Amino acid sequence: MKKVFVISILKWILLFFILFFFLFPIYWLVITAFKPSQDWFSWPPIIIPRQLTFENFTGQSRGFEGSLSSSIENIVPYLRNSLIIALITSAICTIISSLAAYSIARFKTGGRRLASWIVSIRMLPPIATVLPVYLLFKNLRILDTWLAVILVHLVFTIPFSTWVLISFFNGIPKELDEAAYIDGASVWKTFIYLIFPLSAPGVAAMATLSFIMSWGEFLIALILTSSVKSQTLPIFLGRYITGFRIAWGPLAAAGLVIMIPVIIFSFAMQRYLLRGLTFGAVKY
Amino acid sequence: MQNKLDFTDRSGGGISRHLFDNVIFLGPTLIFLFAILIYPLIYSLYVSFHDWKLVSTVPPKLIGFTNYINALKDPLFWNALRIQVTFILIAIPLELIIGLLVALLFQVEFFGNRIMRTLLLIPFFVLPSLSGLMWRFMLQPRYGLIGNIYYLLNMEPVDWLSNPRLTFLAVILQDIWRTWPFMFITLYAALSNFPKELKESAEIDGANKIQVFLKIILPLLTPAIVVACFLRLIDALRIFSEVYVMTEGGPGHATTFLSIYIYKNAFRFFNIGYANSMGYMLTIIALLISFYALSKIYKEELS
Numbered sequence: 001m002k003k004v005f006v007i008s009i010l011k012w013i014l015l016f017f018i019l020f021f022f023l024f025p026i027y028w029l030v031i032t033a034f035k036p037s038q039d040w041f042s043w044p045p046i047i048i049p050r051q052l053t054f055e056n057f058t059g060q061s062r063g064f065e066g067s068l069s070s071s072i073e074n075i076v077p078y079l080r081n082s083l084i085i086a087l088i089t090s091a092i093c094t095i096i097s098s099l100a101a102y103s104i105a106r107f108k109t110g111g112r113r114l115a116s117w118i119v120s121i122r123m124l125p126p127i128a129t130v131l132p133v134y135l136l137f138k139n140l141r142i143l144d145t146w147l148a149v150i151l152v153h154l155v156f157t158i159p160f161s162t163w164v165l166i167s168f169f170n171g172i173p174k175e176l177d178e179a180a181y182i183d184g185a186s187v188w189k190t191f192i193y194l195i196f197p198l199s200a201p202g203v204a205a206m207a208t209l210s211f212i213m214s215w216g217e218f219l220i221a222l223i224l225t226s227s228v229k230s231q232t233l234p235i236f237l238g239r240y241i242t243g244f245r246i247a248w249g250p251l252a253a254a255g256l257v258i259m260i261p262v263i264i265f266s267f268a269m270q271r272y273l274l275r276g277l278t279f280g281a282v283k284y
Numbered sequence: 285m286q287n288k289l290d291f292t293d294r295s296g297g298g299i300s301r302h303l304f305d306n307v308i309f310l311g312p313t314l315i316f317l318f319a320i321l322i323y324p325l326i327y328s329l330y331v332s333f334h335d336w337k338l339v340s341t342v343p344p345k346l347i348g349f350t351n352y353i354n355a356l357k358d359p360l361f362w363n364a365l366r367i368q369v370t371f372i373l374i375a376i377p378l379e380l381i382i383g384l385l386v387a388l389l390f391q392v393e394f395f396g397n398r399i400m401r402t403l404l405l406i407p408f409f410v411l412p413s414l415s416g417l418m419w420r421f422m423l424q425p426r427y428g429l430i431g432n433i434y435y436l437l438n439m440e441p442v443d444w445l446s447n448p449r450l451t452f453l454a455v456i457l458q459d460i461w462r463t464w465p466f467m468f469i470t471l472y473a474a475l476s477n478f479p480k481e482l483k484e485s486a487e488i489d490g491a492n493k494i495q496v497f498l499k500i501i502l503p504l505l506t507p508a509i510v511v512a513c514f515l516r517l518i519d520a521l522r523i524f525s526e527v528y529v530m531t532e533g534g535p536g537h538a539t540t541f542l543s544i545y546i547y548k549n550a551f552r553f554f555n556i557g558y559a560n561s562m563g564y565m566l567t568i569i570a571l572l573i574s575f576y577a578l579s580k581i582y583k584e585e586l587s
Contacts, residue, residue, distance in 0.1 A: 008395045015400050018386065022407055022461060028429055029418050047432060096312045103309035110310075116578060121321065123574035125522035127543045128563035129321060131550055132328035155320045158313060187305045216411035218525035219543070223551070234413040238529045248421060255414050266409040267402065274469055 029259075032252035033057070056253035075254050077228050078236040082215055082258075085149050085232060090211040092150070093157040098203055100158075101165035102191055106177065115166065121159040129155065130223050137224065148224045149232070153217060157210035164272065168202035169195065205272035208265050216262060233258050325567070328560045336557030338550065344557065351561035361562060363537055364545040367452070371541070372520045375459045376513055382460070383467025383512075384505075388497075390472055401472070408465035416529030419458045420445065448538030451531050455539050458526060463519075467512050474508030475501070507581075514577045521570050542566055 034052040103109045110117075133152055134143070142148045172195060180190040196203065218234045225231045231239075237254055266273055332351055334344040355361045390401060410418070422429040425441035434441040444450040478501070486496050524543040527533065533540035533548065540548070546566070550559035 007392065011389065011392075012396065014389070015404075019400070019403055022404065024429070025415075025418050025422060025461065026406060026410065028422060032421070096316065099309045100313035103306050107306060107309075109306050119578060120571065120574055121317070123518050123570050124321075125543065125563070125566050125570050127522065127524065127546050128328065128560075128567040129324055131546070131556065131560050131563050132324035132331060133320065134550075135331065135556065136324060136327060151320050154316065158316065162313065216413070218411075218413040218528070219547075222525075222528075223547075234411065234525070237417055238413055238525070248427075251417070252421070255417060259410060259414055262411060263406065263409050267405075270402075270405070274473065 029252050029255055032248055033256050035249055056249040075233060075236060075257065078231055078233045079257070081146065081230055082233040085146055085153065085221075085230075086211045086214040088146070089150050089153045089157060089214040090207050093154055093161055093210040094203060094207040096154075097158045097161040097206065098165050098196070098199075099191075101162045102169055102195060104162070105166045105169035106174075115163075118159045118162055122156070122163075126156065126219050130220050134223055143224060144226045144230050146230050149221050149230060150214075152220045152224065153214040156217075156220075157213050160213070161206040161210055165199070165202060165206055168199045172198050202272065205269045208269050209273060212262050212265055216258070328564060331557055332561035332564050334557045336555075336560075338554035338556045340554070347557075351558050352565070354558065355562050355565065360537060360540070360545060364540050364542045367538075367540065368521065368523075368542050371452075371456060371459075371523070372517060375456050376516050376520060378456075379460050379464040379467045379516065380509065380513060382464045384471055384509075386464075386468050387471040387475055391475055401469075405465045405469060407462050408469075410462060412462070413525040413529050415458060415462045416526035419454060419461075419526075420530045423454055445531060446535055448535055451535060451538050455527055455530065458530065459520075459523070462526070463516065466516070470512040471505065471508055474505055478504060510577075511581055514573075514581060518570065518574060521566070521573075 031047075031049050031052075033056055034054070035049055035056075036051055036053045104115060104118075130152060137143050137148050176194060176198070177190055180194050181187075185193070215232075216234060217232075218238065221232045221235050222238070225235060233254070237251060237258070331344075333346060333348055335347045335350070336344040386404065390397060407415075423444045425431050425434070425443040430444060431441045442450070444454050482500060482504075486500055491499070522543055523541050524547070527539050527541055527544060528547070531539045533544040542562070543566070546559045546562050549562065550556045
């Protein structure tokens, strides 16, 4: 008992150092978001803030000459774009991919080849896909719209979500379907009233994950959008950081706004997320 | 929950019986992937054979393989490839080692095991673009975190992001910081699935800890290590947003990874035909790696 206790203490000390080291950048972002403007550029940098403020979030910080954004208010239209794009992507992705996954899992449509083809889509470098899409969308005149971003986000979320849902549907005993068929239910009724509710946790997880993927995506949105009409939050941040004398406080505050939903959702969906990320190769 | 795909047909009648339903079930996905993925990829091949300028009144001109030949002659293309390979060879092994060591540390049950594990995962859930932003901020010599370290050491701060070598190092550090938890949690999950008796019986037979690790744990862990490294490799091949936000490929060309070089060619120099040809080569590299790896890793799952 005593030995176990000593090991626990030693581990805690060691892990505390690891934790301190790896979580410090996040701590830095968080305190910067709450620092008053005179503390953003102080020398030496302030590690333990003397004074905390909500100015960066509410937009009351005065900023200074040459700074590009002095308050978080500017992010509202970008926040709207991000939310709409991520919500629609997530909704369409969940519906389309659960249908496809059900067909592959139950009727073995396309067999092994279709399934492995779907996995390999995740391996494509997005830059190579988005260049021709840019040209095609330019001809269709749908660049810089929500639709353009949603369509391309779907290409990368659907295969991911289909693959994970296949394993979910495989986990539901086939006898249940068969019992429903014998009772006279059609394939559709079986899917909607039996399989869908039974796999609700998995479907909800995939909806959340596709939301996160779309919410944080950078490259596709960077190429396909060009104005406040459709630019998402990560692009807004990425664009403003290149300016001279950046107002770090509001930027950090906006960064927190992006990060918090991702972290909350990720932790809630940890198990499914990891299974999805390793494509089921590692059970967690 | 089983993960294996089972392709034996037990539904009696199978595809033919459900032909109509299947069209509706799979149709949307297939139509969609064809329209927004397959068709653009074919179009990309077409564009790559042209001298195609993004903003120009001159119509694109068919020039055959010239773009591909130019790319192979382009020192900056090779530079981007070299940076990409160096990055992969340095970052992934380091992530693996850190992840493996911490995963082993968690094998003995101790108080707070679960909460520590969760906290360690946080960096992995930080978005790449935000991570790039945070690191850029920390590396500001005057008011960033790095400035603080120089201050404590009583030294004049160095601007990392204007020194090519230090910038490359910073990109690697950023990547390790953000993705080692992935290695950690993957290996931790694999380790937790081992039967405990195996280790115990080896210890009873008088094997020491290092022997147990090398002879028993490591061989059993190899499949998980291969999967984790493969998935990281695929991600490292298309690294873009964190570098774009952090350094924009600079200073000079020190951190111009392939994706960034392709992006710059398309949207800074407007040479989209050339960019498409390089994009195609990157796609082929990624697909070759993934077909090879998938056929090995998911052999049992896909058969």
